[in-house]
Amino acid sequence: xxxxxxxxxxxxxxxxxxRTALGEAGAFGVTIEYPGFQNWFSLVQNGxxxxxxxxxxxxxxxxAWRELEHRRCIRMMxxxxxxxxxxxxxxxxxxxxxxxxxxxxxxx
Numbered sequence: 870x871x872x873x874x875x876x877x878x879x880x881x882x883x884x885x886x887x888r889t890a891l892g893e894a895g896a897f898g899v900t901i902e903y904p905g906f907q908n909w910f911s912l913v914q915n916g917x918x919x920x921x922x923x924x925x926x927x928x929x930x931x932x933a934w935r936e937l938e939h940r941r942c943i944r945m946m947x948x949x950x951x952x953x954x955x956x957x958x959x960x961x962x963x964x965x966x967x968x969x970x971x972x973x974x975x976x977x
Contacts, residue, residue: 873941876948884952896955901945903959904938 888897902908906924910917924931949957 873937876941876944879948879952881952884954898956898958899949899952899954900958900960901942901949903942904935908938909934 884897891897906917906920910920913919913923920931946957
């Protein structure tokens with residue numbers, strides 16, 4: 870699929886070069902994003918407003934998109950973990966404020 874092609878692998882030598890250059894001067898980390906409006910609003914005409922309408926009017930399409938990106942993110946995380954970084958930064962600023970219609974945390 871064009872939007873999220875199958876990820877077959879990665880060039881581990883790039884990670885080795887970066888980690889080697891860093892040495893013991895710091896922690897080596899990798900960033901990964903996860904599915905959600907916080908990443909999608911710039912990909913559609915009329916941004917967050919259009920996504921919000923689509924979420925309610927064509928929920929099955931938004932869910933299909935989420936599933937595609939979810940599979941891509943899982944594959945990317947598998948490859949990231951193979952590279953054994955010191956930490957993984959989850960990039961999703963705005964995901965709490967853009968969480969559509971449900972409470973993001975269960976308190977009790």
